[in-house]
Amino acid sequence: GESVGLHLPTLSVQEGDNSIINCAYSNSASDYFIWYKQESGKGPQFIIDIRSNMDKRQGQRVTVLLNKTVKHLSLQIAATQPGDSAVYFCAENGAAGNKLTFGGGTRVLVKP
Amino acid sequence: NAGVTQTPKFQVLKTGQSMTLQCAQDMNHEYMSWYRQDPGMGLRLIHYSVGAGITDQGEVPNGYNVSRSTTEDFPLRLLSAAPSQTSVYFCASSYLTGHRETQYFGPGTRLLVL
Numbered sequence: 001g002e003s004v005g006l007h008l009p010t011l012s013v014q015e016g017d018n019s020i021i022n023c024a025y026s027n028s029a030s031d032y033f034i035w036y037k038q039e040s041g042k043g044p045q046f047i048i049d050i051r052s053n054m055d056k057r058q059g060q061r062v063t064v065l066l067n068k069t070v071k072h073l074s075l076q077i078a079a080t081q082p083g084d085s086a087v088y089f090c091a092e093n094g095a096a097g098n099k100l101t102f103g104g105g106t107r108v109l110v111k112p
Numbered sequence: 113n114a115g116v117t118q119t120p121k122f123q124v125l126k127t128g129q130s131m132t133l134q135c136a137q138d139m140n141h142e143y144m145s146w147y148r149q150d151p152g153m154g155l156r157l158i159h160y161s162v163g164a165g166i167t168d169q170g171e172v173p174n175g176y177n178v179s180r181s182t183t184e185d186f187p188l189r190l191l192s193a194a195p196s197q198t199s200v201y202f203c204a205s206s207y208l209t210g211h212r213e214t215q216y217f218g219p220g221t222r223l224l225v226l
Contacts, residue, residue, distance in 0.1 A: 034214060043116075043202050043217035044155070089154055099145070099170065100204075100215060102154030 010107045019077040021106045023090035026071065032093040034100070035064060035075045039086045047075070047088075077108075085110045114138050116218035118203050124224045125193040133188040133221050135203030142208040144186040145170070145215065146178065148199040155202060161186055162208055193225045 013019045025033070031052040036044035048059045050066050050073075057064050063076040073090050087107050091100045119134045137144065145160035147170075157170030161180040175197060177189040186205075190197060200222050204215040 036217075041220075043204075043219050046214050046216065049214060091154075099157055099160060100147075100155070102147075102156070104152075104154050 009104070010109065012109045012111060013080050015082060015110050015112050016079055019075075019080045019084070019108055021075045021077075021088050021090075021108065023073040023075075023103050024071060025073060025090075025092050025103075027092060027101075028068075028071065030071075030092045033064070033066060033073050034091045034093065035062075035073075036089045036091060037084075037086045038089065038105070044089060080108070080110050082110050082112065084108060116203055116205055116216055118201075118218040118221050120221060121219070122222045122224075124226065125190075126226055127194060129193050130189070130191050131193065133190075133201055133203075133223075135186045135188065135218060136184050137186075137203075137205040137216075138184065139205065139216070140183060141205035141216075142183070143213070143215070144180065144203065144205045146176070146186070146188045147202045147204065148172065148197075149202060149220075150199050158188065158201075190223075193223075195225045197223065198225045199223060 034049040035047040037047050038044045048062050048064050050057045050064045061078045065074045087105045089105045090103045116137045142163050146158040147155035149155045156172050158176050159178040161167045164180050164183050167178050167180055180186050200220045202220050203218045206213040206215040
């Protein structure tokens with residue numbers, strides 16, 4: 001079936017460096033993608049989203065890139081801070097209703 | 113504005129027991145959904161609702177029932193708990209428009225079935 005997946009299960013990054021989290025999706029009809037951050041013991045928290053008619057979208061210290069040709073999504077975090085330590089999920093909002101399909105998650109560990 | 117709230121935060125059940133996980137939102141969102149999250153994995157959709165009186169199955173609906181009598185509430189019922197239902201359960205809600213809308217998640221309910 002259709003799926004959204006992540007390449008790296010764990011990413012260690014030095015405080016102040018930039019982080020890049022990657023995600024591959026398989027449904028070519030996907031038209032909306034979301035990145036969520038999940039801290040330990042909490043629910044997923046919306047970070048940024050992007051629609052399929054865009055290639056790039058920027059937020060505060062975060063940028064999402066979408067490459068529809070290779071069905072790849074990435075989240076870039078600039079100047080990573082200790083508070084960025086969490087598990088990051090990409091999710092696809094498919095064509096049927098408002099249902100989300102989640103990838104497996106990448107844990108980001110920020111080293112001081 | 114409390115957002116999405118879930119109760120209880122933690123629950124321990126014995127195999128065969130039943131219980132209801134509560135979810136409420138005060139944002140007047142039409143769409144509500146339930147997900148489960150198993151260790152080291154992403155979230156999987158159990159059931160969802162596009163409005164009061166309307167529910168449908170997600171990816172992993174077996175063993176769970178839902179109802180949507182009001183816009184605000186979307187309870188999830190386990191009729192006969194099994195150890196395989198040990199998980200963290202998240203409720204989410206969003207507006208329903210002609211476009212995809214961001215879903216907002218509650219804090220989760222941790223369930224242990226012995």
